[in-house]
Amino acid sequence: MPHTTQLYQHVPETRWPIVYSPRYNITFMGLEKLHPFDAGKWGKVISFLKEEKLLSDGMLVEAREASDEDLLVVHTRRYLNELKVEASTTAPVTGAGASAPTRTSHWPSREIAQPPTMAGTGDSSLFVNNIGSALLPQSEEQFLFERVEGISRATIVDLDAHQGNGHERDFMGDKRVYIMDVYNRHIYPGDRFAKQAIRRKVELEWGTEDDEYLDKVERNLQKALQEHLPDVVVYNAGTDILEGDRLGGLSISPQGIVKRDELVFRVVRGRQVPILMVTSGGYQKRTARIIADSILNLYSVGLIGSESPSLSAQNSDTPLLPPEVP
Template sequence: MGLEKLHPFDAGKWGKVINFLKEEKLIADDFIVQAREATDEDLLVVHTRRYLNKLKAGKLAVDRGWAINVGGGFHHCSSDKGGGFCAYADITLAIKFLFERVQGVSKATIIDLDAHQGNGHERDFMDDHRVYIMDVYNRYIYPGDGFAKRAIKRKVELEWGTEDTEYLQKVHTHVEGALNELKPDIIVYNAGTDILDGDPLGGLAISPQGIVKRDEVVFKAARRRRIPILMVTSGGYQKRTARIIADSILNLHNLGLIDKELATSGAENPKVEQMIRDSAKDLTNLSLQ
């Protein structure tokens, strides 16, 4: 209805990412795994009936196991409350589905590198020692949720205008530290691009090349430890972020970090490994909405 023109969020971002990847011949239509509509039964794993009754319907862009989902990362939504453009708690849902439905998956690490604090999943996992949360964010912007910060095991609060060198050094140090402290059965990586220089909401100053390198750092850390990883793209409020996300995915592919070999050998747990195989097709094992 044209309302997207009045809003900072680029509602066409996800489709643009897919189109860029098609243009680069990385994927074709028959390589794309379509996300299924979440049922009320699925959503009730996390959300209350009262909260769901306030909403009509929507897609839950979560794929379990090794995947890149270009439409997920709603990290301000918790089990009973939405916020910050986030209607469904997809990160919480993904992890709880794995805990409840996949034998042998009992520990998860959330690496949240969106410019904003991920207060939704932090509130949901406040007292859950199975979930380790690392969060790197601009300390001065939304949501400033002091209560939720208590759930963060590794907290990195950034200053206004933080640039590539400092940012990448901190990401590398703390990703390595987090995964050395606890080796999880699954990593959920919230890869927001609102850290980009000029983003109207993020307040940081990371270059496009810095974002590509950041994603590379996280995937390399996961691969070295043979840990399955689910990446969601979260915030990013400039038109150029779609191209940057596509470039990052292409870089991961070119480096062999999202090829089929990684996907099928990346899990030590056989059931997780089979789940990963089942979530994708043919060459890249790339799961996209």
């Protein structure tokens, strides 16, 4: 029997397939300002899109919390219990929710897990594996592969600056899932074991710039889809490739990121394959504006939505879903 979950919900035609919750934006009593990651960037992305009249509150899909049973599809009970202890001890400092010290279901990560699950790694940088939650079976329980008719093959296109070792370990040996990973070879995590799961590996050098990067992404994406034509593509659209990002170590311009996202959508949609985009790493304050600009560009070139849902009650079948937590 497939896993029963409340994470799936019908998306009315009057809404964009964009899943968002204000709880994605984490505050630490002002201490978040000392960290390079913008913990409120997803709220800023939504604000920018509202300013540009692309959407309004009534056109968003509100994220739901993942239950323990949902998370157990990918994670062990012991791991979740450890996270609960972490949440209860850090909540008074991090502002994880007024009731978090006694009720730990308010982790932002629980709501983050919904978008990929609806649309179709636990390591030191990502608490809940939302890509894995969308695809991964455990025993006889399955999410996307079981819940959506016609989904039996998937491709993960991971363009975050870091190697995606969480989902690579999850799908080790799973022939249904093809992983393409483009990353800075010199930075964390350098997981040699996980690299065995990568079907198309593109390792970049420090300071790689737009032309080389975009050429490698396009050539390898075309080859990846030739080798394994999937029923769905999960696209990890990290912005930590941006020039000046000290953790990513690459030198891609804001325009290069917008071009990258358009390239990925154009190639994937050109093969009539649905695509699920999750935003990801990005450790500069300007990344929110770049993500918003990219979404606006995808709309302007006709790769998402033909008209605003408020005018035509018509959606794209392409979800644009924040976030994957860095």
